[in-house]
Amino acid sequence: MKSNQLKEVALIQFALHGYQGASLAVLADKVGMKKQSIYAHFKSKEDLFISTFNDSLNNELDFIKRFIAENYSLSLKEILFSFFNEYLGRYQKNHNMSFFIRTSFFPPLQFEEQIKSGTNRFVNELESLSLEVFEEKKDDYNLNIAPESAMMSFLTIFDGLLVELLYGFPDRLQKRLNSSWDIYWQGIT
Structure with missing residues (x-):
């Protein structure tokens, strides 16, 4: 139980402060234990970080699977555009997503x-x-477009929007989303 609590608090601390800035003393205090007690659950800060990252990875995949299942009856156009909006919109609200994306783009060197x-x-x-x-x-x-090509193009736009999410501003992200979406959809239909 404490291991899960530690990872929940660690996720927030790592999302807000990164690996270097997250303090085990603060983490332990938030969970209501002494810093030394963390080592009964995790070998090191590194072990806690990697465990937290692996959980966040699985949580992001679970979100995508749920999103697809819940929206499967919609048209492809609705599914894809909703996915862009919903996934990108989670960044400011969801520590799991922000931790996963930041860590994926900027992994600690070790x-x-x-x-x-x-x-x-x-x-x-x-x-x-x-x-x-x-x-x-x-x-x-368009039936002349292979599903794999349509998918790869979609995910290439997604990658670009993730970069804008990290480096840009919300209004510019929305502008790029709308512009790239319109051209993408016209291109495949």
Whole structure:
């Protein structure tokens, strides 16, 4: 139980302050334990960080799977545009998403390979889930476009919007979303 509480608090601390800025003393205090007691649950701060990252990765994939299941009856156009808006809109409100995205884009150097591995797993599963949607909804777009090409183009726009999310401002993100969406949808239909 305490392990899960530690990871919940660690997620927020890592999301707000990054790996370097997160304090185990603050984390322990928020959970109601002494700093030394953390080591009964995790070998080190590094172990806690990686465990928290792996949980956040699984949570992001679960969100995407739920989103697809809940919106599957909609048209492809509605699913895709809603996904952009809903996923990007979570960044300011959801510590899990902000921690996962920041850590994926800016991994602490000592964890770079582990984070890249997890991020690649996320991308591979996102591609697989998205491809299923594009294959099932292929009547919603130009039949001359292969589902994989339509999916890859969609995810390339998604990648660009994630960069804007991290480096830009909300109004510019919305402008880029609307502009790229209109051209993308015209292009595949």
